[in-house]
Amino acid sequence: MNLAMTSLSTLMATLLVATPLMAQTDAQAEKGLTISKESKARDEGWGDMQADMLMVLRNSQGEESIREIRLKSLEVDNDGDKSLSIFDKPLDVKGTAFLSFSHPVGADDQWLYLPALKRVKRIASRNKSGPFMGSEFSYEDLASFEIEKYTYKYIKDEACGDDTCFVVEQYPVDKYSGYTRRVVWIDQSEYRLQKAVFYDRKDALLKTLTYHDYQQYLDKYWRADLMKMVNHQTNKSTDLKWNNYQFKTGLSDSDFNKNTLKRAR
Amino acid sequence: MERSTPKRLAALCFCTALAGSAYALEMDATGKVTLEGRAFFDDGAYPEQSQNSNLSVTIEPDLYWETDDRNHTFYFKPFLRLDQHDDERTHADIRELSWTYYQGDWELRAGLRKVFWGVTEFQHLVDVINQTDGVEDIDNEEKLGQPMINLSLVRDWGIVDLYLLPGFRERTFAGADGRLRGPLVVATNEAEYESGAGDHHTDVAVRWSHTIDAYDIGAHVFHGTNRDPILSPRVINGQTVLVPYYEQMTQFGVDLQATLDSWLWKAEVLWRDTDREDYWATQAGFEYTFYGINESDADLGVLLEYGWDERGTDATSPFQNDLSLGARLTLNDAQSSELLAGIIYDLDYDSTTFQIEASRRLGAQWKVSLDLRYFDANDTRDPLTAFNDDSHIQLTIERYF
Numbered sequence: 001m002n003l004a005m006t007s008l009s010t011l012m013a014t015l016l017v018a019t020p021l022m023a024q025t026d027a028q029a030e031k032g033l034t035i036s037k038e039s040k041a042r043d044e045g046w047g048d049m050q051a052d053m054l055m056v057l058r059n060s061q062g063e064e065s066i067r068e069i070r071l072k073s074l075e076v077d078n079d080g081d082k083s084l085s086i087f088d089k090p091l092d093v094k095g096t097a098f099l100s101f102s103h104p105v106g107a108d109d110q111w112l113y114l115p116a117l118k119r120v121k122r123i124a125s126r127n128k129s130g131p132f133m134g135s136e137f138s139y140e141d142l143a144s145f146e147i148e149k150y151t152y153k154y155i156k157d158e159a160c161g162d163d164t165c166f167v168v169e170q171y172p173v174d175k176y177s178g179y180t181r182r183v184v185w186i187d188q189s190e191y192r193l194q195k196a197v198f199y200d201r202k203d204a205l206l207k208t209l210t211y212h213d214y215q216q217y218l219d220k221y222w223r224a225d226l227m228k229m230v231n232h233q234t235n236k237s238t239d240l241k242w243n244n245y246q247f248k249t250g251l252s253d254s255d256f257n258k259n260t261l262k263r264a265r
Numbered sequence: 266m267e268r269s270t271p272k273r274l275a276a277l278c279f280c281t282a283l284a285g286s287a288y289a290l291e292m293d294a295t296g297k298v299t300l301e302g303r304a305f306f307d308d309g310a311y312p313e314q315s316q317n318s319n320l321s322v323t324i325e326p327d328l329y330w331e332t333d334d335r336n337h338t339f340y341f342k343p344f345l346r347l348d349q350h351d352d353e354r355t356h357a358d359i360r361e362l363s364w365t366y367y368q369g370d371w372e373l374r375a376g377l378r379k380v381f382w383g384v385t386e387f388q389h390l391v392d393v394i395n396q397t398d399g400v401e402d403i404d405n406e407e408k409l410g411q412p413m414i415n416l417s418l419v420r421d422w423g424i425v426d427l428y429l430l431p432g433f434r435e436r437t438f439a440g441a442d443g444r445l446r447g448p449l450v451v452a453t454n455e456a457e458y459e460s461g462a463g464d465h466h467t468d469v470a471v472r473w474s475h476t477i478d479a480y481d482i483g484a485h486v487f488h489g490t491n492r493d494p495i496l497s498p499r500v501i502n503g504q505t506v507l508v509p510y511y512e513q514m515t516q517f518g519v520d521l522q523a524t525l526d527s528w529l530w531k532a533e534v535l536w537r538d539t540d541r542e543d544y545w546a547t548q549a550g551f552e553y554t555f556y557g558i559n560e561s562d563a564d565l566g567v568l569l570e571y572g573w574d575e576r577g578t579d580a581t582s583p584f585q586n587d588l589s590l591g592a593r594l595t596l597n598d599a600q601s602s603e604l605l606a607g608i609i610y611d612l613d614y615d616s617t618t619f620q621i622e623a624s625r626r627l628g629a630q631w632k633v634s635l636d637l638r639y640f641d642a643n644d645t646r647d648p649l650t651a652f653n654d655d656s657h658i659q660l661t662i663e664r665y666f
Contacts, residue, residue, distance in 0.1 A: 057599050059599065065599050065628075065629065066629065089629070090626060090629055090630075090665075091295065091297075091629065091630055091665035091666070092297075092601075092626055092630075092632045092663065092665050093601075094295055094665070095327075107479070107524075107526070109476070109479075117381055117406070118379045118380060118381045119381040120381075121384075122384075122476075122481045122522055122524050122529075123524070124524055124526065124527055124528075124529060124554060126526055126527050126554070126556060127554070127556045127557075127564060129556070129557060130556060130557065130562060130564065130597050131562050131597045131598075133601075134597060134598050134599035134600070134601060135599075176556075178557070201560075254369055254370055254419065257419055257424070258424060258474070258476075259367075259372055259417055259419055259424060263338070263365070263367060263372070265293070265329060265331075265338075
């Protein structure tokens with residue numbers, strides 16, 4: 001009886017203390033989700049997109065190597081984007097092409113075309129935490145943002161440049177993610193990502209990504225001309241420069257299949 | 266006079282295709298030059314094989330044109346190898362000389378082309394459109410350009426490829442001075458055919474391929490000249506040589522891959538019918554990948570495949586009852602460093618082929634590979650015993666431009 005009373009009082013005490021805390025946590029989660037949803041909503045309806053990517057990889061000695069990739073993407077209603085990446089540099093992988101059908105939940109469908117063998121290979125999409133072409137960007141860093149991929153927590157407002165940013169923690173749902181969390185800075189004027197800080201599986205600081213030189217396309221869609229990723233653990237970095245952004249170029253489903261993958265060049 | 270007709274016709278086709286609208290052609294010229302050095306551990310088994318090392322150079326330009334609207338593309342990829350010792354290995358080929366026209370959900374491809382079918386790694390069982398350029402290497406990976414007209418249709422229920430294959434390419438084999446050959450040299454000039462049309466027989470093929478969720482499936486039928494010759498000894502000019510004989514065949518085949526998380530499950534099956542026999546063969550197995558091993562960026566893939574041929578030890582294929590085990594280490598670094606190791610064990614003859622391939626990029630335009638290949642075959646009935654003295658290391662330096 002005594003024991004039960006003690007337990008009950010402990011429980012009551014816990015509830016009394018925890019309720020406001022939990023309410024606060026729920027509110028933070030709700031606000032984090034709302035901000036992320038607004039950010040996503042403001043970028044919907046772009047239809048299709050083409051752009052050129054130039055990656056400059058720097059090792060800890062400052063030695064550079066170059067990647068050149070052309071990217072075509074198609075927005076898919078109620079699903080992740082379809083994308084086709086064509087590699088131009090380095091020259092030994094020239095003509096290699098990568099087709100991806102991403103999904104908000106579950107594994108993406110991915111195929112790689114190897115031009116020397118003329119072979120289309122279905123590949124596992126399990127390696128999302130791995131480096132993309134030896135760069136500091138992982139596959140998941142370059143994948144399209146989907147609400148379902150994270151849970152959220154609003155942290156605070158903070159000045160960022162001339163703007164004020166929402167600071168939101170995003171926790172990957174996928175157990176194969178390379179991160180425990182990423183902290184993003186989203187500006188309050190346009191809901192654009194300004195910065196993201198990544199924490200590895202041991203929750204140690206791993207990388208910082210900053211977005212520079214935003215341009216607006218079709219009076220709606222903001223794209224950064226330059227994305228800089230710095231790895232704090234290895235001192236390597238990768239600059240990702242975007243060129244020739246084009247929207248609504250008329251791409252359709254028929255531009256994203258195994259035949260277009262083989263034809264890509 | 267007659268001989269120039271096809272060429273003229275081809276030229277006419279290209280011009281007519283282009284005349285339809287004012288097209289500007291944009292050219293993209295790249296390619297590679299390769300230097301290959303081989304060092305053999307043992308002296309050659311046969312008297313003409315005087316060398317224990319060999320140097321070789323290849324040149325492979327890659328020329329590509331496309332029209333502004335990208336509906337027409339032209340592709341030209343000649344190939345030349347110069348070999349220090351083997352006159353047969355010194356050879357040229359046109360890997361690609363083709364025109365492609367595409368419109369929405371269909372595509373027409375014509376000319377000399379290469380096509381790959383299949384999913385497995387150690388043996389490409391169902392990959393039958395192109396002839397093997399056997400003098401290049403013994404792994405059957407290098408192929409000769411095949412004349413074809415290929416109509417490809419994209420439908421909701423899959424992609425259908427229709428092939429008309431006018432003309433046949435004979436397999437190439439190492440010459441008398443070359444290593445990696447059997448005791449008898451293949452007299453490629455004496456090739457014989459079941460078909461009265463010889464190497465002008467027109468073959469046909471149809472392939473359907475589709476993706477259903479995690480499953481990629483393909484099925485095909487091929488009717489025409491068997492790419493695998495039957496080699497029979499014969500005395501010509503007082504010398505015993507092997508004469509290739511190319512049968513007619515009909516083949517049905519299926520290839521399937523299931524991509525489930527870290528597992529790739531793969532299977533290829535064929536049924537081949539010739540005048541002499543009909544038989545089943547398969548190559549099947551899996552690849553499992555450990556991602557980010559030891560908290561690093563490196564991935565380690567483990568492969569296991571089994572090859573079986575109903576004809577058993579009478580099979581023309583070396584994978585009649587063979588277990589293959591492999592490991593693929595990918596560092597995912599800026600230099601794309603890779604290490605591939607494989608062992609093929611023949612369960613009928615207890616013989617082993619062991620191979621390691623290591624490669625990485627150097628700077629922006631160079632790539633270097635170091636390969637080791639080791640043969641261990643002691644059963645005299647085993648065709649692999651021919652290579653028993655040909656274990657070697659190979660250094661390859663590629664320069665891309």
